[in-house]
Amino acid sequence: MMERAYSPRDHEWDTRVRSSFAQQGAMRLLGASIAELSPGSCTIVLPFREELSQQHGYFHAGITSAIADSAGGYAGLTLFPANAEVLTVEFKINLIAPAQDGLLRAEGNVVRSGRTLTICAVEVSVERDGARIPCALMQQTLIRIDHHR
Amino acid sequence: MMERAYSPRDHEWDTRVRSSFAQQGAMRLLGASIAELSPGSCTIVLPFREELSQQHGYFHAGITSAIADSAGGYAGLTLFPANAEVLTVEFKINLIAPAQDGLLRAEGNVVRSGRTLTICAVEVSVERDGARIPCALMQQTLIRIDHHR
Amino acid sequence: MMERAYSPRDHEWDTRVRSSFAQQGAMRLLGASIAELSPGSCTIVLPFREELSQQHGYFHAGITSAIADSAGGYAGLTLFPANAEVLTVEFKINLIAPAQDGLLRAEGNVVRSGRTLTICAVEVSVERDGARIPCALMQQTLIRIDHHR
Amino acid sequence: MMERAYSPRDHEWDTRVRSSFAQQGAMRLLGASIAELSPGSCTIVLPFREELSQQHGYFHAGITSAIADSAGGYAGLTLFPANAEVLTVEFKINLIAPAQDGLLRAEGNVVRSGRTLTICAVEVSVERDGARIPCALMQQTLIRIDHHR
Numbered sequence: 001m002m003e004r005a006y007s008p009r010d011h012e013w014d015t016r017v018r019s020s021f022a023q024q025g026a027m028r029l030l031g032a033s034i035a036e037l038s039p040g041s042c043t044i045v046l047p048f049r050e051e052l053s054q055q056h057g058y059f060h061a062g063i064t065s066a067i068a069d070s071a072g073g074y075a076g077l078t079l080f081p082a083n084a085e086v087l088t089v090e091f092k093i094n095l096i097a098p099a100q101d102g103l104l105r106a107e108g109n110v111v112r113s114g115r116t117l118t119i120c121a122v123e124v125s126v127e128r129d130g131a132r133i134p135c136a137l138m139q140q141t142l143i144r145i146d147h148h149r
Numbered sequence: 150m151m152e153r154a155y156s157p158r159d160h161e162w163d164t165r166v167r168s169s170f171a172q173q174g175a176m177r178l179l180g181a182s183i184a185e186l187s188p189g190s191c192t193i194v195l196p197f198r199e200e201l202s203q204q205h206g207y208f209h210a211g212i213t214s215a216i217a218d219s220a221g222g223y224a225g226l227t228l229f230p231a232n233a234e235v236l237t238v239e240f241k242i243n244l245i246a247p248a249q250d251g252l253l254r255a256e257g258n259v260v261r262s263g264r265t266l267t268i269c270a271v272e273v274s275v276e277r278d279g280a281r282i283p284c285a286l287m288q289q290t291l292i293r294i295d296h297h298r
Numbered sequence: 299m300m301e302r303a304y305s306p307r308d309h310e311w312d313t314r315v316r317s318s319f320a321q322q323g324a325m326r327l328l329g330a331s332i333a334e335l336s337p338g339s340c341t342i343v344l345p346f347r348e349e350l351s352q353q354h355g356y357f358h359a360g361i362t363s364a365i366a367d368s369a370g371g372y373a374g375l376t377l378f379p380a381n382a383e384v385l386t387v388e389f390k391i392n393l394i395a396p397a398q399d400g401l402l403r404a405e406g407n408v409v410r411s412g413r414t415l416t417i418c419a420v421e422v423s424v425e426r427d428g429a430r431i432p433c434a435l436m437q438q439t440l441i442r443i444d445h446h447r
Numbered sequence: 448m449m450e451r452a453y454s455p456r457d458h459e460w461d462t463r464v465r466s467s468f469a470q471q472g473a474m475r476l477l478g479a480s481i482a483e484l485s486p487g488s489c490t491i492v493l494p495f496r497e498e499l500s501q502q503h504g505y506f507h508a509g510i511t512s513a514i515a516d517s518a519g520g521y522a523g524l525t526l527f528p529a530n531a532e533v534l535t536v537e538f539k540i541n542l543i544a545p546a547q548d549g550l551l552r553a554e555g556n557v558v559r560s561g562r563t564l565t566i567c568a569v570e571v572s573v574e575r576d577g578a579r580i581p582c583a584l585m586q587q588t589l590i591r592i593d594h595h596r
Binding site for chain 1: 539568
């Protein structure tokens, strides 16, 4: 269901997404960065450190959610016209395995790109010692906000 | 549905929850603290600062989710026996209004406390200029992990 | 968060909702009916019968979801203008206890009524022998579709 | 994330799932049947008829959810030991396009099979005039209930 090829409506989609990401204080605070970006898809990575943990030393579920939310949001934004912004309406995330150490990787993909709403699926895994272990699965709804001048 | 009175099974529930919270590197990094704690309920607050923002200067949805997740998780933990830990199975959050400035407040309440699974509802609001504006609503499933020695 | 008083924008909201409900073949097939209706709120009831069961003789989770979805949808529709329709964008439901026999009751309440999106909370309980047992909790997003002539 | 090969623990998984499905009064009432079944996967189909509709003549979101819930639940049950039953803990569904006429098809796949909890992803599409149109996406959590004798 997620294998479609998408055509961006704004040829400056790449610059626009990266510049928006750079404005997210929260991603900077966490230490997250964009690893891959293509129309309808965005991957965000975050190296483990203790400041990102919950009480057992795993990545905090909320931190995992934060980069997953941004990965989905920017996957959606790649397909928006130049004057449009993205907001998260809602998401649901299953934490399928505790994520510890290594590199957290959230890959967001647009599943449905509508005029008002965009639906994304985000898969989060943790890379450690050459293996990639699935650790969370998110389903997300985004809304497009058009700026009229 | 959320108005029940709960009796904790471990009389040291308060100490146990606060000590677990203190171990969450993520809550420290964000600047969050426990504002209220009672059996089946936990409120976490987080003052706004730019480092917690998304690209429009609002609280990042993932940050909002992080404190909501902890509020629900610790609401659940108050009712667990002494040797049990809590993990988030999944949650779903609706961002119902952008939250900006002020004090973010996530109030988690246990809705159903089962032997294995606990269901929580978390309401997030932002306090600014004396008003409290609802900004997110979470429904969350927790699992109890018993430690056998 | 759900205690607000709402003012309908269309004075024929009651007739409009009941007439829409009457057109839902699915509610007729199940045997569901509207028990209560007020601005921002709708309660749907469904008496148990074997045809609504899953393999252990409980109400099927999907049937529980169906009346919860309608209860939320019509809670939302009470607040829409005359020329607008409602569609479910998404919902999330926790089945907190098996529901058996008796009368299934889904009470939907609007939590946030926006121009495009409406967020509802739905509580499902089962009434049996004079007691009301909570059995499911839904969080739902609706979209308003305006008809232009 | 969903492409793993699973080995059933009970060699009578096929019979056990079909016999459980046959006991679901709700699936019979709707007219649903199992189209495909393999370890970790179950597809349920449902031909359109007016009795399954919402007010605009589309498949009711709750009906779509009902077969998606069963598809996920039975995908999970294929991997359970002989004495175990499955219950839905919760699910979240996005209705990504209205489904009308044709054949509704819900394909459930196990994403993570744990000792207590199983996570499934369910894709729902509608087949009409030879085309298959995605119409809903579900993420679901199941719990395994062991019967001890």
